[in-house]
Amino acid sequence: MSVRYPHPLRPGDRVGVTSPSSGVDKGMWGRLEVAVREVEARGYEVVVGDCMDGAGHVSAPAADRARELMSMLTDPTIKAVVPPWGGETAIDLLPLLDWDRLREAEPTWVVGFSDMATIITPLTLLTGTATVHGNNLMDTPYRVPEGLLSWFDIVAAPQGQPFTQRPPGRYRAAGWDNYREHPEVREYTLDTPGQWTRLDADGDVEVEGRLIGGCVETLCNLAGTAYLDASAFARAEAPDGLLVYVEAAGDDAFTICRNLHGMRLAGFFDSANAVLVGRTKAPDGSSLTQHEAVLDALGPLNVPIIADVECGHVVPYLPIVNGAHGRVVHTSTRSELTQTLD
Numbered sequence: 131m132s133v134r135y136p137h138p139l140r141p142g143d144r145v146g147v148t149s150p151s152s153g154v155d156k157g158m159w160g161r162l163e164v165a166v167r168e169v170e171a172r173g174y175e176v177v178v179g180d181c182m183d184g185a186g187h188v189s190a191p192a193a194d195r196a197r198e199l200m201s202m203l204t205d206p207t208i209k210a211v212v213p214p215w216g217g218e219t220a221i222d223l224l225p226l227l228d229w230d231r232l233r234e235a236e237p238t239w240v241v242g243f244s245d246m247a248t249i250i251t252p253l254t255l256l257t258g259t260a261t262v263h264g265n266n267l268m269d270t271p272y273r274v275p276e277g278l279l280s281w282f283d284i285v286a287a288p289q290g291q292p293f294t295q296r297p298p299g300r301y302r303a304a305g306w307d308n309y310r311e312h313p314e315v316r317e318y319t320l321d322t323p324g325q326w327t328r329l330d331a332d333g334d335v336e337v338e339g340r341l342i343g344g345c346v347e348t349l350c351n352l353a354g355t356a357y358l359d360a361s362a363f364a365r366a367e368a369p370d371g372l373l374v375y376v377e378a379a380g381d382d383a384f385t386i387c388r389n390l391h392g393m394r395l396a397g398f399f400d401s402a403n404a405v406l407v408g409r410t411k412a413p414d415g416s417s418l419t420q421h422e423a424v425l426d427a428l429g430p431l432n433v434p435i436i437a438d439v440e441c442g443h444v445v446p447y448l449p450i451v452n453g454a455h456g457r458v459v460h461t462s463t464r465s466e467l468t469q470t471l472d
Contacts, residue, residue, distance in 0.1 A: 133367055133453040134258045135471045136209065136237040139285045141173030143209040146202035147267060148179035151217025151245040153189030160313030161268055162214060168271045172282055177208060187218050196226035204235045210285050215266040216244025224252060224357055233257045239285045242266050244379060244443065247344025252357040254342065254452035260471065263344055263441065264449025271316050275446045284449055287471065294468040295448050299323060301409060302445045318445050324409065326465040329425050329435040335460040337434060339403040340368035342452050343375035350389035353396035364401035372401045373456045377408025377442030383415040383423040390427035404434040404458060408442025436460050
């Protein structure tokens with residue numbers, strides 16, 4: 131198995147929209163329509179599936195969600211699949227997907243984060259298909275801050291051409307935009323200065339490896355299963371090691387600490403040359419901060435650990451391609467992630 135990169139998207143290509151986890155309730159359909167128009171404005175045809183109901187915590191029964199996702203991923207006319215957002219229990223799809231068929235099918239870009247990590251990370255590990263951990267469909271209308279890229283830029287990038295992202299130096303510390311009242315919102319509120327932070331030591335970092343990772347709260351439930359065997363992937367595709375990234379959605383520091391310990395004990399970080407940690411609004415514990423939780427669990431790896439990266443639930447977003455070759459540079463004056471689809 132080698133990393134398989136879907137063909138770069140071109141105007142006229144079809145983009146599928148389905149909800150493998152949570153759907154969109156009626157009050158949010160205005161934002162969904164704005165997001166769909168944004169994709170269409172780039173010259174793509176949008177195909178909205180049937181599994182979109184937002185009345186409950188999932189958009190449809192698991193069998194229906196799995197069937198629709200499989201249909202889109204194996205339809206050669208659909209070049210990318212982008213969900214509206216994540217959710218809670220996409221894990222119920224994993225045993226229902228036909229992984230052999232996905233290995234044989236022409237690769238399709240899948241974009242998303244949060245609970246979508248439950249789908250995209252195993253998709254890369256089990257089939258070798260590169261996936262994009264980045265802003266979901268509902269985030270797509272936002273203007274991208276200087277230094278970052280959107281998923282549009284990445285799925286249209288030529289294979290083999292490096293692209294570099296740098297932190298814009300500002301993020302949103304609290305709150306969120308109300309899509310019900312302001313479905314057309316296109317400007318991020320970036321009200322707080324912030325840069326990347328090295329947790330394990332002082333000094334400059336320059337390190338390379340294949341990228342893999344996702345949301346701690348969802349991936350920890352796959353640790354030790356065939357769906358999250360990063361070591362096997364590393365042996366096959368990254369003999370020189372991995373760049374592993376993780377991010378906390380909302381669990382407190384004690385829970386994140388336990389989950390990261392469990393993922394480390396299950397071998398998820400065994401081939402890590404470095405760990406990138408997403409900036410989070412998740413609460414600290416009474417005697418343990420989120421940074422301390424990461425260091426407590428992952429410090430024994432003895433690799434660079436860089437926190438406050440824009441790869442989590444705090445806007446803005448720095449999309450990361452699972453399976454791509456990455457190069458991280460972090461100094462007192464420079465922070466950047468370069469990815470190459472090779």
